[in-house]
Amino acid sequence: MQSLNNISDSFDLLKVLKREELLKNHPEFWWPSKNDFEILIGAILTQNTKWTNVEKSLENLKNLNFLSLESLSEADLLVLTNAITPSGFKNQKSKRLKLLASNILEEFYDFDNFCENVSREWLLNQKGIGQETADAILCYACHQDMMVVDKYTQKLVSFAGFEFESYEDLQAWCEYGINENLDKIFELYGYEIPLNKIYCRFHGKIVEFMKNNKLK
Structure with missing residues (x-):
């Protein structure tokens, strides 16, 4: 080499x-999630943990039918918190996922419109999203040139x-x-x-x- x-x-x-x-x-595209929405959620869950832990959380969310903006925004916080326990920082991440889902629905109405129109600035204004997470969402979930x-x-x-x-x-x-x-x-x-x-x-x-x- x-x-x-x-x-x-x-x-x-x-x-x-x-x-x-x-x-x-x-x-x-390298990122292991099966679809763009899982990439969005995975980008939050993978903060300060290994991807193998995130996969366990995603499987739990899938079993609860929580892998949509609507279901996440309306999810019972305790149930959601328990579901993402494998990813660590469960209380913090569950609140941030619910808030993010609600904000996306309020601002963009649906996931496809979010992917097409979201900006880096908007993401950085969301609680718990820093530069690396924002760029991961833009690059892998939204397929933007980032x-x-x-x-x-x-x-x-x-x-x-x-x-x-x-x-x-x-x-x-x-x-x-x-x-x-x-x-x-x-x-x-x-x-x-x-x-x-x-x-x-x-x-x-x-x-x-x-x-x-x-x-x-």
Whole structure:
């Protein structure tokens, strides 16, 4: 594998990671949820916990028919809290899920309209949603052209010799190298891969690489 110390931008990093076939046994857009609504809920539940715990919570919600905006907004708080217990911070997350569902219905009327029209600013104004969660919702649930960066991204990019003072600066670095080399990326993949899909898979490759490699 090309040394991570020799990369000059995020396109170089994408090329290095792509050679590893890190997503060979993963879904097309990497995120493991079965549908976009589960991705929205999962993005909240996965805060400060492992995805395996989130899957248990999602299964509980499915069994209770709570996987819709209407059912979540009207759910009994105690029942909802118990359902998402595997994800941790159950009291906090249950209140935030109910509030988010209610706010989406009030502002956008339904989930499809939410996905088409929600802005990053609106999401960041919701209780319990920070930059990474907002971008995960936009990228994976709403299929908007937004690159998610996380602690894995920061650590990998730092190991490659790049340091950034803020989330926005790291995100801009990741997006710039991709956008400036779209033609080369199309050649790399063999077709005109949509930008949203590039961002999904790029982030997924970073996460899977970091899970499998310990960088000092």
